[in-house]
Amino acid sequence: MKPPFLEAITERVLVLDGAMGTMLQERGLKPGQSPEELNLTLPEVVASVHRAYCDAGADIIVTNTFGGNREKLSHYGLEERLREINQAGVTIARKAAGDSAYVAASIGPTGKFVEPVGDLSFDDMAAIFREQAEALIDAGADLITLETFLDIKEIRAAVIAIREISPTIPIIAMLTFDDMGRSVLGTPPEAAAITLEAVGADIIGSNCGLGVDGIYKILQAMRQVTGRPLISQANAGLPILKDGKTIFPGTPDEMTAYHDRLLELGVRIIGGCCGTTPEHIRAIRDALTGKDIPFSPDSSEQGITWLSSRSGIAAIGGNHPAAIIGERINPTGKKAFAAELREGKISYIRREATEQTAAGAMLLDVNVGTHGINEPATMEQAIFCVSGAVTVPLVLDSSNPEALERGLKAVDGKPLVNSVSGEEKSLLRVLPLVKKYGAAVIGLALNEGGIPETADGRTAIAAKILDAAQKLGIPRHDLVIDCLTLTVSAEQKQAVETLAAIRKVKDTLSLNTVLGVSNISFGLPSRPLISSTFFAMALQAGLDAAIINPKENAMMDVWRAAMVLLQKDPRATDYIEAYRDKQTPDATAAQSPSVPLNIQGLLSRAIIDGDREGVRDLVEQALGEGLTPLQVSNEGLLPGLEEVGRRFAKNQVFLPQVMLSAETMQTAFKRLKEEMNQGSLSSAGKILMATVEGDIHDIGKNIVCTLLENHGFEVIDLGKNVPAERIVHEARKRKVDAVGLSALMTTTMAEMENVIRKLHEEGVKTFTMVGGAVVTEDYAKEIGADLYAKDAMEAVARVKELLGNAS
DSSP: OOOOHHHHHHHSOEEBOOOSHHHHHHTTOOTTOOGGGHHHHOHHHHHHHHHHHHHTTOSEEEOSOTTOSHHHHGGGTOGGGHHHHHHHHHHHHHHHHTTTSEEEEEEOOOSOOBTTTSSBOHHHHHHHHHHHHHHHHHTTOSEEEEEEEOOHHHHHHHHHHHHHHOSSSOEEEEEOOOTTSOOTTOOOHHHHHHHHHHHTOSEEEEESSSOHHHHHHHHHHHHTTOOSOEEEEEOSSSOEEETTEEEOOOOHHHHTTTHHHHHHHTEEEEEEOTTOOHHHHHHHHHHTTTOOOOOOOOOTTTTOEEEEOSSOEEEESTTSOOEEEEEEEOOTTOHHHHHHHHTTOOHHHHHHHHHHHHHTOSEEEEOOOOTTSOHHHHHHHHHHHHHHHOOSOEEEEOSOHHHHHHHHHHOSSOOEEEEEESSHHHHHHHHHHHHHHTOEEEEESOBTTBOOSSHHHHHHHHHHHHHHHHHTTOOGGGEEEEOOOOOTTTOTTHHHHHHHHHHHHHHHHOOEEEEEGGGGGTTSSSHHHHHHHHHHHHHHHTOOEEEEOTTOHHHHHHHHHHHHHTTOSGGGHHHHHHHTTSSOOOGGGGOSOOOOSSHHHHHHHHHHHTOHHHHHHHHHHHHHTTOOHHHIIIIIIHHHHHHHHHHHHTTSSOHHHHHHHHHHHHHHHHHHHHHTTTOOOOOSOEEEEEEBTTOOOOHHHHHHHHHHHHTTOEEEEOOSSBOHHHHHHHHHHHTOSEEEEEOOSTTTHHHHHHHHHHHHHTTOOOEEEEEOTTOOHHHHHHTTOSEEOSSHHHHHHHHHHHHHHHO
């Protein structure tokens, strides 16, 4: 009898099976047909694949339910048979596996993005996954495997939805990364691991997109921030075209080359993705013989409070530099900001997010609590704004549980909640939200009786909060204690008591600490002098994070110097970088971008910052100053978008920021078209775009369409699953300058070659461009495409270059 799954992976490394789609294709799956439908129409075919992997030695059999969610099944008219399809998938796998293997129920992405990048709300996305997971769990799956996800926000919603149904079923969670070590939306492995562990994934890793060498590098990065067991599910190399067929050249022996290194990392499951066969799985099984190493994760970074955004991470505690939390996004005492919130505007939020991050903030506190607003909706709007403007993780600051939950749904990663206290009401309201949505939390050392006067009293409250958190399953390292800063002008002796409390909380409870430092100087002259001196004392006492204004030079000067003296800035690298010119850094110097502050420069800045709210007024101003619509576009808007492209190429911004800039561009273009009496700006060229027949994935293609339009191209989007004949017909009829083809699946790559061949045979004179997750430049050349683009920004740049050279 098999031991429970999570127990089994601690005893030995398990082997997961290989590719399903290509095996089904060999057994009669037709182009454009739903693979999941075969669970109902040809169950024996699906079972034969499972049996082949069981015979090869697989310990885990993955169900044929990858596209079994409502969104994907609706493309085939099968959404009303969702439960039947998914439960059949588990039943088939269970019968094939018998007692020899575990059944992992596969859940794949929806093909949609969560807002604000996409149009699905968090609740809608979670509901989609909840429905599929219920069917799979009810059918008796041993575990759930989330695979080939591109968006950390989508897979986060999936894990949270599954945990609502079952707090105990084991969950494997995997993202797909490119060869630059980022997901499509810019998430690095470290941020993915922090986020997925926080929401309750049991095993974390990566599948698809890369060979075993690339997956190894991804898992190396993940291991730096998590002690969870890891999973490697690599492709059999990168795809090539041979004799008109897409093949993966990686041999079974090549798939095992990294075994020893994977095991050293704490990888507990090794399997195969695209191109792998029972022969690959047999080789993996054989190579693991005699290597049943018990699981013992590296504990060197235990005690660190790791936080994440979509594309960044931050650490609180250990020997990491004390984390700077920017405090400026808070309407308290800021009448203009409060008025802006009541008007539904977010310009202040965007500006402060950018400026505080440039000044050195590692996290940003977001507080929108003021009268006269819908705080939950405003919190969501603020988080969308900040997440689009900067990459640092967020601190959600609200005493309103509804606003807090709305914010927890809106974030992209693992945030810090500010805050919970020792009051019973607070513990009951806040901690369940922290647990459910995978956050860390600040614990205030106060209770119904107020703030204790002694360090012992505050430590006792911290211990109570810790006990309540751990009973809910919130780990010790995800609680950060605020020993509370009292105004020294009113309670002078309390400053020393706060410092004593920091030491005691760290020594007796092993918890990280945080303070709102600037409270110390309220009511005194020369406040920065008192605040910065107290800050230095708190850092020496062991303070791990500080909520301050990072644009105050005195505070940042103290922090940089203290990090050197406390050995948290090795070789004084950061200090030297900041002061190499013997000048105190100016927070405004790092702001973006360096453009003249004339109207053209302001337009460029609006595009770079994604200021959809302000760009229309700037267009009005430009037109009022006498600029023509063409000048507004060419001298103001397009230079900003080109700067976004340069930053994207340097990994300084990522796809969500690019899309926000594109949406800002669309807002500006809409006004310019009104000025031209519904006309359009001169076209840079006419491009036809399509996802090839048999492929229902169109996220990447849609992004390319949006960016091409923003660069002045006329785009004809034929959609997804488009037959070659229609592409050829429309290309001839519309007299397009270029045809762009997309494919995400290895089984549909060959259709690109078919389309290009038919375009040539029919004498359609047009350039061709191909792209997609599985497409490579070598493949593009082999099938006769004129150009290949690895991402949307490169697609725009190459089309502009190609058509520019042709004109």
